[in-house]
Amino acid sequence: xxxxxxxxxxxxxxxxxxxxxxxxxxxxxxxxxxxxxxxxxxxxxxxxxx
Amino acid sequence: xxxxxxxxxxxxxxxxxxxxxxxxxxxxxxxxxxxxxxxxxxxxxxxxxxxxxxxxxxxxxxxxxxxxxxxxxxxxxxxxxxxxxxxxxxxxxxxxxxxxxxxxxxxxxxxxxxxxxxxxxxxxxxxxxxxxxxxxxxxxxxxxxxxxxxxxxxxxxxxxxxxxxxxxxxxxxxxxxxxxxxxxxxxxxxxxxxxxxxxxxxxxxxxxxxxxxxxxxxxxxxxxxxxxxxxxxxxxxxxxxxxxxxxxxxxxxxxxxxxxxxxxxxxxxxxxxxxxxxxxxxxxxxxxxxxxxxxxxxxxxxxxxxxxxxxxxxxxxxxxxxxxxxxxxxxxxxxxxxxxxxxxxxxxxxxxxxxxxxxxxxxxxxxxxxxxxxxxxxxxxxxxxxxxxxxxxxxxxxxxxxxxxxxxxxxxxxxxxxxxxxxxxxxxxxxxxxxxxxxxxxxxxxxxxxxxxxxxxxxxxxxxxxxxxxxxxxxxxxxxxxxxxxxxxxxxxxxxxxxxxxxxxxxxxxxxxxxxxxxxxxxxxxxxxxxxxxxxxxxxxxxxxxxxxxxxxxxx
Numbered sequence: 342x343x344x345x346x347x348x349x350x351x352x353x354x355x356x357x358x359x360x361x362x363x364x365x366x367x368x369x370x371x372x373x374x375x376x377x378x379x380x381x382x383x384x385x386x387x388x389x390x391x
Numbered sequence: 392x393x394x395x396x397x398x399x400x401x402x403x404x405x406x407x408x409x410x411x412x413x414x415x416x417x418x419x420x421x422x423x424x425x426x427x428x429x430x431x432x433x434x435x436x437x438x439x440x441x442x443x444x445x446x447x448x449x450x451x452x453x454x455x456x457x458x459x460x461x462x463x464x465x466x467x468x469x470x471x472x473x474x475x476x477x478x479x480x481x482x483x484x485x486x487x488x489x490x491x492x493x494x495x496x497x498x499x500x501x502x503x504x505x506x507x508x509x510x511x512x513x514x515x516x517x518x519x520x521x522x523x524x525x526x527x528x529x530x531x532x533x534x535x536x537x538x539x540x541x542x543x544x545x546x547x548x549x550x551x552x553x554x555x556x557x558x559x560x561x562x563x564x565x566x567x568x569x570x571x572x573x574x575x576x577x578x579x580x581x582x583x584x585x586x587x588x589x590x591x592x593x594x595x596x597x598x599x600x601x602x603x604x605x606x607x608x609x610x611x612x613x614x615x616x617x618x619x620x621x622x623x624x625x626x627x628x629x630x631x632x633x634x635x636x637x638x639x640x641x642x643x644x645x646x647x648x649x650x651x652x653x654x655x656x657x658x659x660x661x662x663x664x665x666x667x668x669x670x671x672x673x674x675x676x677x678x679x680x681x682x683x684x685x686x687x688x689x690x691x692x693x694x695x696x697x698x699x700x701x702x703x704x705x706x707x708x709x710x711x712x713x714x715x716x717x718x719x720x721x722x723x724x725x726x727x728x729x730x731x732x733x734x735x736x737x738x739x740x741x742x743x744x745x746x747x748x749x750x751x752x753x754x755x756x757x758x759x760x761x762x763x764x765x766x767x768x769x770x771x772x773x774x775x776x777x778x779x780x781x782x783x784x785x786x787x788x789x790x791x792x793x794x795x796x797x798x799x800x801x802x803x804x805x806x807x808x809x810x811x812x813x814x815x816x817x818x819x820x821x822x823x824x825x826x827x828x829x830x831x832x833x834x835x836x837x838x839x840x841x842x843x844x845x846x847x848x849x850x851x852x853x854x855x856x857x858x859x860x861x862x863x864x865x866x867x868x869x870x871x872x873x874x875x876x877x878x879x880x881x882x883x884x885x886x887x888x889x890x891x892x893x894x895x896x897x898x899x900x901x902x903x904x905x906x907x908x909x910x911x912x913x914x915x916x917x918x919x920x921x922x923x924x925x926x927x928x929x930x931x932x933x934x935x936x937x938x939x940x941x942x943x944x945x946x947x
Contacts, residue, residue: 343412347531350564350576360410375523375571383524386502387531389402390415 344391347384351375356391363388395495396479400428401503401535401553406476408494413474417540422447422459423467425541430467430482430490431498432549437489446545464488500553503532504907507556508890510563519570526563533557548903555899558587558594559890565597569604577601588896589621592630596637603641611641670695670753674712677750682710682757698760707760708745711821712753730756733822735798740791742811742820761818766807770881778915781882784810786946787817788875792939795822796868803866805874806854807881852897853887854878857930860898869932872939876927883920884912888928902930919945 346356347367355370357363367384371377399405404424406414417424429446430438444456447463468482479494506528513521533556537549561584568577578601584594595618602611615630615638622628630638674697675684682699688709697710730747737743747756766784769776776784788810795802802809802822809821856873859866881887888906889897906928909921916924923945929935936942 343407350527350530350568350580351573371523375573377520377523377571379524379527383528385397386497386499386506386528389399389531389535390405390412 395497529560712755791819
C-alpha cells in the first residue's frame with residue numbers, strides 16, 4: 342500500500358498510510374467540519390500520492 | 392469485491408490495482424507514456440498507425456513515424472507485461488492497434504467528466520448536498536496537470552477539456568458552499584473560477600452573493616464593479632440583467648427600490664432593465680382592444696412572451712415581443728419583410744405565424760396557443776423517454792425542418808423549449824423568427840452572443856452549432872441539423888452531450904469537446920439511431936447529414 346493524501350478546500354491535508362485509513366479520516370473531516378457526506382469511491386477518486 | 396484497475400493521467404502517470412501502486416511516473420522510452428494514455432482513452436477502438444503517428448509525432452510524416460510507432464508499441468507491450476498488466480490491458484495489432492481492457496478500468500479524466508455532469512445535475516435538481524462529492528472529484532482531478540512533460544495537439548486538447556471541467560467544478564463548489572453557509576470557501580471558489588474565466592458572470596454572481604451573505608456590502612459592491620469593468624474592457628458589454636438582479640437582490644436594493652417607488656425612501660438606485668409590468672402595460676395600451684393580455688408566459692434572451700386573447704375571434708394566442716433594450720436598433724421594414732417569408736411556413740409540424748406588426752416601436756408577432764407542454768418538462772421528469780416515443784418526436788421535428796429548409800428558412804434555435812407536444816404530435820415553434828429579428832436589427836447579433844453568453848441571445852448556448860458560435864457568416868441549414876442532434880442526444884440520454892454549463896463553457900465544448908457516444912450513456916439505443924445522432928453532432932458541417940431528408944430516411 343502507498344501512502345496517500347487528500348487536501349480539502351478548507352486547506353486541511355489528510356495523509357494516511359493506506360486507503361482504508363484515508364477513507365475513514367476524510368469521511369470524519371467532511372462530517373465534522375462541513376456536515377457533508379463523502380463515499381468511499383469519491384474519496385479514492387480524489388486521493389493522490391502523499 | 393475486486394476494485395477496478397485505476398489509471399491516473401493527471402499529475403503524472405499512475406496505475407494502481409487493489410489499492411497498490413503498480414506504476415508511478417513516465418516510462419523511460421520516448422512517447423510510450425503518451426501512447427499508453429491515448430490507447431487507454433480510446434480503448435476498445437481500432438487505431439490505425441497513421442492516427443497514432445499524428446498523436447505521438449505530429450511534426451513528422453506518417454511514413455517517417457511508422458517505424459517509431461512499431462518500436463514504441465512493442466516496448467509498451469513488454470512494459471505492460473513486466474508490470475503484470477498484460478492480461479488486464481491487451482494491446483493487439485500491427486498496423487491497426489487496439490487496447491482491450493479485460494478488467495474493470497477507472498480512468499481519472501473520465502471520472503472527472505462524469506463527476507461534473509453528476510454535480511451539475513444534482514444542482515439542477517435542487518440537491519446541493521448531492522453535488523458536494525462529485526464536484527470535489529471533478530475539482531481534485533481537473534486541477535492536476537494532464538500528463539506533465541508531454542506535448543502535442545491531443546495533450547493540449549485534453550488540458551483544455553480539463554480546464555473547462557475545473558471552471559465548472561469551481562462554480563459548483565461555490566454554489567454548494569453558498570448553500571452550506573461556508574461563505575469564505577464560496578468566495579475562494581468563485582475567485583478561482585473568475586481568474587480562469589474572467590467573463591464568467593455566474594462566478595461573479597456567486598462572489599457577490601457570498602460577500603453579501605458575509606455582511607460585507609463594500610466587497611459585494613467591489614465584486615460587481617470588477618465584473619462590470621472586466622466585461623466593459625474585454626467585451627464592451629455591461630453585466631447581464633441577471634447579474635444586476637443578483638447584485639440588487641444581494642444588497643437589498645430591490646427592497647429599497649420598492650420603497651422608493653412608494654415614496655417612502657429617497658435612497659438613490661442603480662439603473663436596471665425595464666420591468667415586466669412596464670412592457671406588459673405598454674403593449675396592452677398599444678394593442679388597445681385587439682388583444683387582451685392575460686399573463687406572461689416567459690421569454691428568452693431577447694424576447695418576452697405573453698398569453699393573450701384575440702378579442703375578435705375569442706381564441707387564445709401567444710404574443711411574442713422583443714425586450715425593450717433589444718428593440719432599440721430595430722428596423723420595422725426589414726422585420727416585416729422577413730416575417731412575410733416565415734409566414735409561408737404552413738405545415739402540420741410547424742406552429743404557424745398568425746400575424747406580425749410593430750406598434751409604438753415595439754415589434755410583435757402572434758402564434759396559436761398550443762396548450763401542451765414543450766419537451767423540457769418531459770426531459771425534466773428524469774425517466775428515460777421510450778425509444779419509439781423518441782423516434783416519433785424526432786420524425787415530427789425533422790419533417791418540420793425539412794419543410795422550412797425547402798423554403799430556404801433556417802430555424803437557428805432548435806432546442807427542447809421550441810418543440811411543443813400537442814397530443815401525439817410534436818410541433819416546432821419560433822421558426823425563422825430569430826433570423827427575422829437579426830436582420831431587422833441590422834447587426835451581427837450572433838457575434839454579440841458569442842461574446843456575451845446569454846445576454847443577447849439568438850441561439851441557445853447548450854444547442855448552438857460550432858459555426859454558429861464562430862459567427863463566421865457561413866451558417867446554413869446544417870446548423871439546425873447540429874442543434875437537432877443535440878436535442879436528439881438529450882431525448883435519448885436525459886441530458887445534452889456537454890451537460891448544461893454556463894454559456895462560455897458551452898461554447899468551448901461545442902467547439903472542442905467530443906461528446907461521449909450516445910450508446911455509452913444509453914445502451915438500448917438502436918445502432919442506426921445512435922450513429923445518426925452522433926453524425927448530426929459532428930463539428931464539421933460537411934461531416935453531418937447534408938440534408939434533413941437524410942435524417943428522415945433513417946428514421947423511416
